[in-house]
Amino acid sequence: MGPYEKSLVESRANRKALEAKIAAARRRRVIAAVLGVVLLAGAGLGGYVWWKGRESTPLAALTAAPGKNCPDRTPVSLWVSEAAQPAVLALAKEYQADPQSPCVDYVVRGKAPIEAMIGLGQGQPDRPDGWIPDSPRWVERVNETAKLNAKPAGAFAKSPLVIAMDPKQAGTLDGQPKWLDLVASDSPIRMSDPRSTTAGMLTLASALPKLSAEQGRVVIPTLAKGAAPSIDDLFGVYNATPGKAAAFPVSEADLIDHNRLYPDHRMVSVTPSEGTPAFEFSLVNVATDPVRDQAVELLRAYLMTPKAAKIFAEYGIRSTAVPVTMPTPQGSVGEVKIGDSPDAAAVTAATDVWQSATTDFSILSVFDVSGSMKDKVGDTTRVAITQEAAGIALAALPKTTKLGLWVFSIGIGGGGVDYKELAPIGRLDDDSHRTQVATAAATLSKNVGGGTGLYDTIWAAYQKAKTQYDPERVNAVVILTDGRNEDPNGISLEQLKANLRAANDPDKPIAITTIGIGPDVDPNALSQISKMTFSDFYAAPSPADMTTVLARALFDHECKNGRCV
Numbered sequence: 001m002g003p004y005e006k007s008l009v010e011s012r013a014n015r016k017a018l019e020a021k022i023a024a025a026r027r028r029r030v031i032a033a034v035l036g037v038v039l040l041a042g043a044g045l046g047g048y049v050w051w052k053g054r055e056s057t058p059l060a061a062l063t064a065a066p067g068k069n070c071p072d073r074t075p076v077s078l079w080v081s082e083a084a085q086p087a088v089l090a091l092a093k094e095y096q097a098d099p100q101s102p103c104v105d106y107v108v109r110g111k112a113p114i115e116a117m118i119g120l121g122q123g124q125p126d127r128p129d130g131w132i133p134d135s136p137r138w139v140e141r142v143n144e145t146a147k148l149n150a151k152p153a154g155a156f157a158k159s160p161l162v163i164a165m166d167p168k169q170a171g172t173l174d175g176q177p178k179w180l181d182l183v184a185s186d187s188p189i190r191m192s193d194p195r196s197t198t199a200g201m202l203t204l205a206s207a208l209p210k211l212s213a214e215q216g217r218v219v220i221p222t223l224a225k226g227a228a229p230s231i232d233d234l235f236g237v238y239n240a241t242p243g244k245a246a247a248f249p250v251s252e253a254d255l256i257d258h259n260r261l262y263p264d265h266r267m268v269s270v271t272p273s274e275g276t277p278a279f280e281f282s283l284v285n286v287a288t289d290p291v292r293d294q295a296v297e298l299l300r301a302y303l304m305t306p307k308a309a310k311i312f313a314e315y316g317i318r319s320t321a322v323p324v325t326m327p328t329p330q331g332s333v334g335e336v337k338i339g340d341s342p343d344a345a346a347v348t349a350a351t352d353v354w355q356s357a358t359t360d361f362s363i364l365s366v367f368d369v370s371g372s373m374k375d376k377v378g379d380t381t382r383v384a385i386t387q388e389a390a391g392i393a394l395a396a397l398p399k400t401t402k403l404g405l406w407v408f409s410i411g412i413g414g415g416g417v418d419y420k421e422l423a424p425i426g427r428l429d430d431d432s433h434r435t436q437v438a439t440a441a442a443t444l445s446k447n448v449g450g451g452t453g454l455y456d457t458i459w460a461a462y463q464k465a466k467t468q469y470d471p472e473r474v475n476a477v478v479i480l481t482d483g484r485n486e487d488p489n490g491i492s493l494e495q496l497k498a499n500l501r502a503a504n505d506p507d508k509p510i511a512i513t514t515i516g517i518g519p520d521v522d523p524n525a526l527s528q529i530s531k532m533t534f535s536d537f538y539a540a541p542s543p544a545d546m547t548t549v550l551a552r553a554l555f556d557h558e559c560k561n562g563r564c565v
Helices: 003-026 032-041 047-052 085-096 113-119 136-146 179-183 198-210 213-225 231-240 252-261 290-302 306-314 344-357 382-396 431-441 454-467 493-503 523-531 543-555
Strands: 074-080 104-110 130-132 157-165 247-251 268-270 278-281 360-368 402-408 419-427 473-481 510-517 537-540
Touching: 074 085, 074 290, 085 104, 085 290, 085 306, 104 290, 113 136, 113 382, 113 543, 136 344, 136 382, 157 198, 157 252, 179 198, 179 213, 198 213, 198 247, 198 344, 213 344, 231 247, 231 252, 247 252, 360 382, 360 419, 360 454, 382 431, 382 543, 402 431, 402 454, 419 431, 419 454, 454 473, 454 493, 454 510, 493 523, 510 523, 510 543, 523 537, 537 543
Parallel strands: 074 104, 074 130, 360 402, 360 473, 473 510, 510 537
Antiparallel strands: 157 247, 157 268, 157 278, 402 419
């Protein structure tokens, strides 16, 4: 391992250690992709600048000095599946050292699927030039929600799905297990959420056809009860308390990476006897600039070379162009045989079954449309970015969600009222209501003006959620704002907190999630409000944070018994 690769491993280990500490202190998953960018890419530079206008300085390269003289280097942004991020970082370094490579800096950021889905909107300011997802199913979903119209691309590499298992537990297996044995035993495997992770999606779509309807009614709720937001959460639990996460599905690459980072907590791979689907890595070109478009296509060609295949193999990923044999950890059970990946219909059927077995949401989403939302961000505005990102995020929510949409600014509701309902709380599987919500989300910019009537709005939204409380769901209010309370005639922060304390019913919890965008919010006030109402505050000071925070706030938290932590 060279010095670059060593620093990469150390950086990722530091990132995961930092995540674990924060998660333990705050009892929630931190924003992994944001931390990854800060530690790996040095991109924590431009929060304040972003909200006032795009930074003019190109992003720093992630690689060592190139092997040729390039006085002017063009940054080319790549969003990459987290399973492939270490390998792609190493590949970018190696390729830029090649005298035949273009004079560009490939800036690599790890992105979870939901983050990419929101951030690939046409008007998002940090939109990448290339995207490397780990399943064609995510490309289909992004095309549907973000209207990306991305062209399908063949996979340049794969990493089979395996069950990461504690070596002691693997040693008790009587031969190679079937999918049914893994999910329907008295001690089933744990899973990451199949609605937002590839490992969970592939596992559920592979195992569900093996279950009878009667088995499914028992097995799926049990699996859902033990599910975690991500595989990093599951690895973290295993490292701390092995018995609480002794077996869970991951990519082979993630298992190899974990064992390299945590040699004292090694796991082995267990492969179902029926075979296993694979994570499929493809390069989707979304560049709008001819130079960057060419750089992405040149990288695509390099990804299929023997040199690239060798680097992939070092990170546990199998090139589709050059056959490789991956070593399996000592004590592993079963030969890794890659089978067919589930198609879109199978994935949809599986996630629908999962959704029916989990707690749904009743959400009142509330968006700031005060005058500051008109502030320019490069060639666009805060509200335009927010409007598109919110539209994509709301479209990606499960159809069984109940959702309403309000906007707020001082006096917008008439008669001194600081809020206005654009869509009542209703089920998204009602086509007419779904259309009403989509229309409302698309008209945020038409409502901009006035000051920030924050506290009156939060109190009114909480009261509305309480009057429409649904005991079968997690009931939540999601507030997105870019400023502080400015209504001199409204209630104070202390009055709002007193009202919330008096109205709180522990048997009917309502989570108030707050999202602060830009540098002008009051994070202390928003954090106090959320923490006293079973949720948390999410800060989005920069463009990368905007998409990540929306994804985490709506999709990637643990909400159980009405509490979202």
